[in-house]
Amino acid sequence: MYLILSSILFPILAGLFLLVRYRTPLSGEKPVDRQSLTAMAGCSLIITAIFVIAALFAEKGFTLFYLAQSLPIYFRVDSVGRIFSLLAVIVIPCAGFFSFEYMKHEEHESRYYGFYLLVFGVFNALCFAGNLITFYLFFELLTMSSMPLVLHNGSKEAVMAGLKYLFYSLCGAYAALFGIYFLYRNCGSLTFTVVDGALRASAITEHGGFLLVVAFVMLLGFGVKAGMFPMHAWLPTAHPVAPAPASAVLSAVIVKAGVLATIRVLGMFGTDFLKGTWVQTAWLCLTLVTVFMGSLLAYREPVLKKRLAYSTVSQLSYILFGLAVMNDTSFTGSLLHVLAHGFIKAALFLCAGAIIYRTGKTRVEEMRGIGKEMPVTMWCFTIASLGLIGIPPTGGFISKWFLALGSLNSGIPVFDVLGPVILLVSALLTAGYLLPLSIHGFFPGADYDYGSLQKREPCKLMTMPISILTFLSVLIGVFPFLIIVVIYLAATGR
Amino acid sequence: MNFICNFPFFSILLSLFSGTICSVLPAKAAKVVNRVVIIVIGLMSAVLLLYLLSTGESFIYWMGHFPAPWGNEIRAGVLEAGMALFFCIIMYLSMAGGAHKLPGEVVESKHNLYYILVNLLLSSLLALVYTNDMFTAYVFVEINTISACGLIMIRQVGRTIEAAVRYMIMSLLGSGLLLFGLCIMYDLTGHLLMSNIKESVGLLIANGEYQIPLIVSVALMCIGLCIKSALFPFHAWLPDAYGYSTVSSAAILSSLVSKGYIFLLIKIIYRVIGFDIFNSTRIIDVLFVFGLMGMIFGSLSAIKENDIRRMIAFSSVAQIGYIYMGFGMGTQAGMVASIFHILSHAATKSLLFIAAIGLTDVSGGSHKFIDLTGAAYRNKWAGAAFTVGSLSMVGIPLFSGFISKLLFAQAAVQVEGKMLASLIVLGISTVLNAVYFMKTVIRIYAYAPDAPYKGITFRDMKAYAVVLVCFILLNVILGVSSQPIVDMIGQGLAMFA
Numbered sequence: 001m002y003l004i005l006s007s008i009l010f011p012i013l014a015g016l017f018l019l020v021r022y023r024t025p026l027s028g029e030k031p032v033d034r035q036s037l038t039a040m041a042g043c044s045l046i047i048t049a050i051f052v053i054a055a056l057f058a059e060k061g062f063t064l065f066y067l068a069q070s071l072p073i074y075f076r077v078d079s080v081g082r083i084f085s086l087l088a089v090i091v092i093p094c095a096g097f098f099s100f101e102y103m104k105h106e107e108h109e110s111r112y113y114g115f116y117l118l119v120f121g122v123f124n125a126l127c128f129a130g131n132l133i134t135f136y137l138f139f140e141l142l143t144m145s146s147m148p149l150v151l152h153n154g155s156k157e158a159v160m161a162g163l164k165y166l167f168y169s170l171c172g173a174y175a176a177l178f179g180i181y182f183l184y185r186n187c188g189s190l191t192f193t194v195v196d197g198a199l200r201a202s203a204i205t206e207h208g209g210f211l212l213v214v215a216f217v218m219l220l221g222f223g224v225k226a227g228m229f230p231m232h233a234w235l236p237t238a239h240p241v242a243p244a245p246a247s248a249v250l251s252a253v254i255v256k257a258g259v260l261a262t263i264r265v266l267g268m269f270g271t272d273f274l275k276g277t278w279v280q281t282a283w284l285c286l287t288l289v290t291v292f293m294g295s296l297l298a299y300r301e302p303v304l305k306k307r308l309a310y311s312t313v314s315q316l317s318y319i320l321f322g323l324a325v326m327n328d329t330s331f332t333g334s335l336l337h338v339l340a341h342g343f344i345k346a347a348l349f350l351c352a353g354a355i356i357y358r359t360g361k362t363r364v365e366e367m368r369g370i371g372k373e374m375p376v377t378m379w380c381f382t383i384a385s386l387g388l389i390g391i392p393p394t395g396g397f398i399s400k401w402f403l404a405l406g407s408l409n410s411g412i413p414v415f416d417v418l419g420p421v422i423l424l425v426s427a428l429l430t431a432g433y434l435l436p437l438s439i440h441g442f443f444p445g446a447d448y449d450y451g452s453l454q455k456r457e458p459c460k461l462m463t464m465p466i467s468i469l470t471f472l473s474v475l476i477g478v479f480p481f482l483i484i485v486v487i488y489l490a491a492t493g494r
Numbered sequence: 495m496n497f498i499c500n501f502p503f504f505s506i507l508l509s510l511f512s513g514t515i516c517s518v519l520p521a522k523a524a525k526v527v528n529r530v531v532i533i534v535i536g537l538m539s540a541v542l543l544l545y546l547l548s549t550g551e552s553f554i555y556w557m558g559h560f561p562a563p564w565g566n567e568i569r570a571g572v573l574e575a576g577m578a579l580f581f582c583i584i585m586y587l588s589m590a591g592g593a594h595k596l597p598g599e600v601v602e603s604k605h606n607l608y609y610i611l612v613n614l615l616l617s618s619l620l621a622l623v624y625t626n627d628m629f630t631a632y633v634f635v636e637i638n639t640i641s642a643c644g645l646i647m648i649r650q651v652g653r654t655i656e657a658a659v660r661y662m663i664m665s666l667l668g669s670g671l672l673l674f675g676l677c678i679m680y681d682l683t684g685h686l687l688m689s690n691i692k693e694s695v696g697l698l699i700a701n702g703e704y705q706i707p708l709i710v711s712v713a714l715m716c717i718g719l720c721i722k723s724a725l726f727p728f729h730a731w732l733p734d735a736y737g738y739s740t741v742s743s744a745a746i747l748s749s750l751v752s753k754g755y756i757f758l759l760i761k762i763i764y765r766v767i768g769f770d771i772f773n774s775t776r777i778i779d780v781l782f783v784f785g786l787m788g789m790i791f792g793s794l795s796a797i798k799e800n801d802i803r804r805m806i807a808f809s810s811v812a813q814i815g816y817i818y819m820g821f822g823m824g825t826q827a828g829m830v831a832s833i834f835h836i837l838s839h840a841a842t843k844s845l846l847f848i849a850a851i852g853l854t855d856v857s858g859g860s861h862k863f864i865d866l867t868g869a870a871y872r873n874k875w876a877g878a879a880f881t882v883g884s885l886s887m888v889g890i891p892l893f894s895g896f897i898s899k900l901l902f903a904q905a906a907v908q909v910e911g912k913m914l915a916s917l918i919v920l921g922i923s924t925v926l927n928a929v930y931f932m933k934t935v936i937r938i939y940a941y942a943p944d945a946p947y948k949g950i951t952f953r954d955m956k957a958y959a960v961v962l963v964c965f966i967l968l969n970v971i972l973g974v975s976s977q978p979i980v981d982m983i984g985q986g987l988a989m990f991a
Contacts, residue, residue: 068976162936170888174924181904
């Protein structure tokens with residue numbers, strides 16, 4: 001109990017402490033002591049990570065307090081939660097260490113680190129939430145605490161993006177809350193189950209049709225956070241305006257809250273209840289549309305960070321597609337892709353950040369020859385890109401393999417074949433929008449002025465996190481079995 | 495009769511007479527008297543509440559020992575005592591939070607007049623809460639109006655006079671309608687005591703006599719109180735009255751005065767007409783629709799507003815809409831949600847008004863958003879408090895606003911015909927609330943290094959900061975441990991019947 005609680009409270013308190021202790025000085029006050037700030041933030045990240053890893057092995061759930069009658073704030077660690085918090089505990093500290101260097105050229109560092117730690121704590125709480133109301137509480141808090149990361153640089157564009165993020169998320173969260181009211185009436189309890197559903201049998205027979213609507217609204221609502229069409233527009237606006245390490249966390253970790261939410265909702269309703277209904281069909285359609293559209297938009301996008309954000313839209317719907325197919329194989333694929341996409345996308349965004357930090361270049365066509373200047377960064381970028389496309393032996397291949405396999409075995413008419421086809425087309429598009437960067441980066445062509453090349457490799461503090469994330473993305477492709485075992489446990493509800 | 499049973503009577507008289515005494519005291523002493531009286535009444539209400547919770551029964555107190563139907567009566571149950579206690583807490587915090595602004599807002603010679611008005615206001619509120627007699631209620635409604643007008647007008651700058659006149663006209667219209675309703679009711683039943691009227695109304699309904707006059711009378715009373723509590727189409731007086739009066743007045747007016755009338759309406763619904771009879775009329779549908787419209791249009795007006803005080807004032811219109819929506823559902827659960835929202839809104843709105851003044855003070859006194867940029871860095875406490883208030887208004891869990899939203903939704907789910915409308919409008923209104931409150935929060939936390947205003951530190955505003963902390967705590971307590979309060983409300987409503 002104390003481990004779970006400290007993995008949630010420690011980063012939140014540390015974040016608040018940083019916000020208060022090192023707040024941006026007014027005119028005439030002493031500037032913030034940058035060294036002690038980064039030291040504090042770094043220590044807090046490491047300590048939190050240790051707490052989280054220890055908490056992963058916690059077995060027993062506990063109720064913290066009652067929000068209202070029969071609405072307990074309840075925490076429990078289960079297999080699904082473990083996978084998501086495993087992702088967070090690797091990506092967030094990595095990106096955090098990256099930002100110690102990166103944030104040198106941005107202002108208001110204390111605010112950044114403060115909210116960064118808040119996000120870490122809230123995301124842990126989200127993973128460990130044991131019932132829907134606790135989950136909803138931290139889902140809202142996640143939006144609130146991550147919004148300052150989006151509008152960090154304070155420009156008008158960033159503030160508008162932050163507000164857009166806020167409104168989309170609130171709309172989505174409200175749609176989900178709407179569903180929670182009904183679940184509250186029709187379920188025995190709001191505690192999560194994984195496969196069998198918590199609906200009362202009488203409720204299904206009496207208002208089955210209505211409950212389907214509720215399920216669809218909830219999936220749409222939580223889908224907003226995961227950037228699912230038609231409520232995806234906030235994502236390509238909000239993610240690129242944040243500082244690069246924050247974009248990495250937003251794209252790799254925070255959007256996964258929407259995926260986790262979807263898994264929880266599926267668990268509440270039970271896959272047996274939803275299988276073969278119009279909800280499943282509509283949901284499959286939406287995810288496939290998003291997969292295709294996201295890739296297409298990314299392909300047309302000239303600004304690198306925006307391109308990566310569109311790619312997030314597309315890749316997240318891979319995961320959602322796997323969930324919508326609703327069988328064990330595709331579920332395994334989805335969870336593997338949660339990890340694979342998390343590591344890969346974080347690495348890609350950090351690479352983009354390193355390029356911006358060292359050269360100030362943001363558009364893809366400016367980046368010719370970049371591989372000659374920053375070889376380590378670009379090698380990592382290339383490997384991660386291959387992973388996202390799904391070329392063996394990277395993590396992306398394994399997850400997509402399972403996704404396609406699950407879809408083909410599902411026996412859903414039309415979609416069982418259409419799904420893998422669209423996934424393949426989208427993978428081609430992914431290759432189309434990521435590989436040119438590496439190709440022109442390493443082979444700028446004969447007409448390129450090689451004399452202007454300088455050595456611009458960033459310092460170890462930046463390259464190390466990128467390398468670690470890239471390495472992990474390959475590692476889960478080479479040795480997927482350990483994770484598959486955990487995921488299998490999650491899929492079967494243990 | 496237990497000595498504690500005198501407490502409601504004592505509270506009303508104490509505040510009434512302390513108001514009179516204030517008129518001959520110097521301003522400083524009047525301030526002390528005012529504070530002490532609020533604390534004493536708060537303590538008495540707390541004791542009374544504990545006593546009522548332990549006995550589990552309400553009691554009726556004869557004024558002057560004349561038995562019904564001739565004598566005047568006071569009635570106290572859990573809900574009344576709890577409301578009185580809550581009103582005292584908010585009143586005290588609002589007065590303390592605005593105290594440092596008073597010398598700048600009101601001329602020195604009128605300070606004790608200010609405290610007279612506050613004391614009178616408190617006594618009328620308490621009387622509205624405790625009375626069991628319709629005519630007494632009417633008298634104190636008028637006293638309430640007069641003192642509220644005084645509180646608006648006492649800050650004599652341009653628009654407050656206009657605001658006060660507007661408030662006066664609208665308010666008198668409201669009390670006029672209430673009086674009409676009352677007269678018709680008296681004509682029909684021959685009684686002024688609530689319990690007696692209820693008996694006669696029950697008989698009239700059972701015999702099927704005078705149906706239309708009865709409905710007209712109920713409708714007149716409802717509309718009268720709706721005007722006075724600024725339900726949506728009758729809210730025109732509100733933004734100016736709240737936007738330009740002194741801080742404490744704004745906080746008190748928005749969180750207490752309108753709530754006093756709403757509480758009177760609840761009493762009329764339960765104690766005069768009878769809950770079931772009231773629900774069988776079409777009036778609840780009208781209240782429901784007005785409530786829903788208020789929730790949306792109040793927020794829309796708030797979004798358009800460029801003045802932080804007026805924005806908060808318009809948000810009151812939306813919140814009052816929530817309360818009437820709860821009435822309109824016509825169920826016990828809806829009523830509980832409304833009463834909880836009375837508490838939650840009172841705690842939040844006064845917090846917002848008090849916090850806003852801290853922000854405008856460090857922005858050259860300007861209410862315009864453009865000047866408020868970065869104000870939260872210049873006054874950290876006010877910034878934090880405003881953020882808490884905003885989050886509560888948006889309905890983020892852990893704050894009081896979420897619980898009322900939850901209660902409303904749970905109530906709505908049980909009412910077949912009104913479920914979808916309430917839930918959808920609740921959703922829209924939540925998002926609209928988020929639009930203007932989060933916009934403001936971002937604005938006050940935007941970094942403005944070249945703003946020409948000076949910051950303020952904890953040392954310069956200890957009392958103010960303490961008040962803000964109390965408000966924040968109140969909000970969090972309502973949000974985190976709502977169950978005992980909800981239970982108490984349920985118990986109080988059960989005592990009404």
